Structure formats: structure tokens, C-alpha cells
Amino acid sequence: MAAFYDPFMRSLEKVLIHHRKELLEQTKGVVLEVGAGTGVNFPLYPKNVEVYAIEPSIPMYKRALKIAEKYPNIHLFNIGIEEVKNKASFPVKFDSITSMLVLCTVPDPQKASKIYYDLLKNDGHLLVLEHIHASGRLYGKIQNLVNPIWKPIADGCNLTRRQDLILKNTGFKPISESFFSLGTDWYQAVMIKQPAHDTL
Ligand SMILES: C[S@@+](CC[C@H](N)C(=O)[O-])C[C@H]1O[C@@H](n2cnc3c(N)ncnc32)[C@H](O)[C@@H]1O
Structure with missing residues (x-):
């Protein structure tokens, strides 16, 4: 998959890159990038943020590492979201978390969403770009039918x-959101934590 990912995404990326840029330029302080894939987001971060990027797939991680080496503010780790809390030398909380095309793939998106909630500072922002189940019947x-x-x-x-509903059910509230179609339905949002939500 790692070898085919960038060629497979090439035509879609011509549009997606605008959505990525719009979100990533809003990142601040210490950032967690979840499921960095081949590192497509790395060149788009502001230079003054410190990015802790995680990617559990070794082939994806190896490709992302080649890009990360060009950016001193990007630190890449070969772990999944479930391992962040136990990772020594990792920040305890983050100012921004980016989740792009990831909650479609993680085995347990509800659990991942709760981990995001737990890892985000109370005044932090979650930046989301995900394809979602089509609204048209x-x-x-x-x-x-096709999913299996x-x-x-x-x-x-x-x-x-x-993913929009999963995140809202966890306790995230959008301060901006948009639903758009690129053949399939997509969701883009900047979300904040609603206080006093029970997490893990
Ligand atoms: C479709 S790719 C998206 C990659 C990249 N975020 C992008 O926007 O192109 C989904 C990525 O999520 C990663 N992933 C899957 N399970 C994960 C987990 N539990 N924690 C973190 N990342 C995960 C996969 O390894 C894969 O690289």
C-alpha cells in the first residue's frame, strides 16, 4: 500500500492539498499528527510549530522519514495512537492534533477519538479532514456493498x-466545519473540546 499510496492519491491531492493547507496553517505550538502516512502534510506546517508525527505502518513510516529529514521541526515515530500515552519523552498534551484520512482506517475510531480528547489541551484545536459515509441514500x-x-x-x-459524528459524540465541538463532495463525501473541521466530558 505504501508504494501505491502517493500515485493512487495524485489526482485527488490536487484538490485535497487546498484543504490540508487551510487546516495545517492553523496549527500552533506542539502538534500531534496522527497517521502521517507517507508524510504528505510535512511540507505544509508553519515553520514555528513542533510536530510529533506518528505512523504505525513500517513501510509508510520509512517513506515519511525521508520527508521528515528535511524538516527539523518534524519528529516522526513508528507508533500508533494507542501507544502515545506510554511513549517516554512525548509531550503529555498537545496544542493541536491533526487527523487527516486516519479515522477511516484506525481499527477502533471511537477509542482513537477519546485518545485525541485526552491528549488535546483544554484550549487546543483538533484539525480534521476525513472522507465519510455518503449522505445520499x-x-x-x-x-x-463495496466496503467489504x-x-x-x-x-x-x-x-x-x-467520523464527524464519532468526534462530536466524544465531546468535540466544531468551531468551523464543512461538508463537501469529491465524488464521495468529505468532512473538514476545526474542533475544540467541550468541557467536562468523560473520556477514557
Ligand atoms: C489513508 S492513510 C492517510 C495518511 C495521511 N494522514 C494522509 O493524509 O495522506 C491512513 C494512515 O493511518 C495510519 N493508521 C492506521 N491505524 C493507525 C493507528 N492506530 N494510529 C495511528 N495511525 C494509524 C495508517 O498506517 C495510514 O498511514
């Missing part, structure tokens, strides 16, 4: 999740 039904075939081909990616 016909296309949504097609995605339900798509998932193993696409390294665990699900077409049938509503």
Missing part, C-alpha cells in the same frame, strides 16, 4: 464511517 448503499471488498485492498480503510 443510493451512494451510501453502494458504499455499504474495498477494506482489505485499501489497507483497512472504511467507506462507511461517520
Whole structure:
């Protein structure tokens, strides 16, 4: 998958890059990037942020490492979101967390979302870009049918999740959000923590 990811995404990235830039230029302070993939976001961060990027897949991590080496403010680790809390020398809380095309793939998105909540500072921002289950009934039904075939081909990616609802149910509140279509439905948001939500 790592070898095919960038060529597979090339035409989509011509549009996605604008959404990535819009979100990443809003990152501040100490940033956690979840599921960095091949490192496509690394060149887009402001130079004055400190990015702790995590990527559990070794082939993806190796590709991302080549990009990370060009940016002294990016620190890349070969771990998943579930391991961040136990990682020595990692910040305890983050000013910004970026989650782009990740909650479609993590095995347990509700758990991942709760970990985001736990790791984000109370005044921090979660920056989200995810493809979501189609709102149109016909296309949504097609995605339900295709998902069992798509998932193993696409390294665990699900077409049938509503990451926007998962994050809101965890206790995140959008301060800006947009739903848009690129053939399939997409969700972009800047989210904050609603206080006094029970987490892990
Ligand atoms: C579709 S790729 C997206 C990569 C990149 N964020 C992007 O925008 O192109 C999904 C990534 O999530 C990573 N991932 C899967 N499970 C994860 C987990 N538990 N914690 C962190 N990342 C995970 C995968 O290894 C993969 O690199």
C-alpha cells in the first residue's frame, strides 16, 4: 500500500492539498499528527510549530522519514495512537492534533477519538479532514456493498464511517466545519473540546 499510496492519491491531492493547507496553517505550538502516512502534510506546517508525527505502518513510516529529514521541526515515530500515552519523552498534551484520512482506517475510531480528547489541551484545536459515509441514500448503499471488498485492498480503510459524528459524540465541538463532495463525501473541521466530558 505504501508504494501505491502517493500515485493512487495524485489526482485527488490536487484538490485535497487546498484543504490540508487551510487546516495545517492553523496549527500552533506542539502538534500531534496522527497517521502521517507517507508524510504528505510535512511540507505544509508553519515553520514555528513542533510536530510529533506518528505512523504505525513500517513501510509508510520509512517513506515519511525521508520527508521528515528535511524538516527539523518534524519528529516522526513508528507508533500508533494507542501507544502515545506510554511513549517516554512525548509531550503529555498537545496544542493541536491533526487527523487527516486516519479515522477511516484506525481499527477502533471511537477509542482513537477519546485518545485525541485526552491528549488535546483544554484550549487546543483538533484539525480534521476525513472522507465519510455518503449522505445520499443510493451512494451510501453502494458504499455499504463495496466496503467489504474495498477494506482489505485499501489497507483497512472504511467507506462507511461517520467520523464527524464519532468526534462530536466524544465531546468535540466544531468551531468551523464543512461538508463537501469529491465524488464521495468529505468532512473538514476545526474542533475544540467541550468541557467536562468523560473520556477514557
Ligand atoms: C489513508 S492513510 C492517510 C495518511 C495521511 N494522514 C494522509 O493524509 O495522506 C491512513 C494512515 O493511518 C495510519 N493508521 C492506521 N491505524 C493507525 C493507528 N492506530 N494510529 C495511528 N495511525 C494509524 C495508517 O498506517 C495510514 O498511514
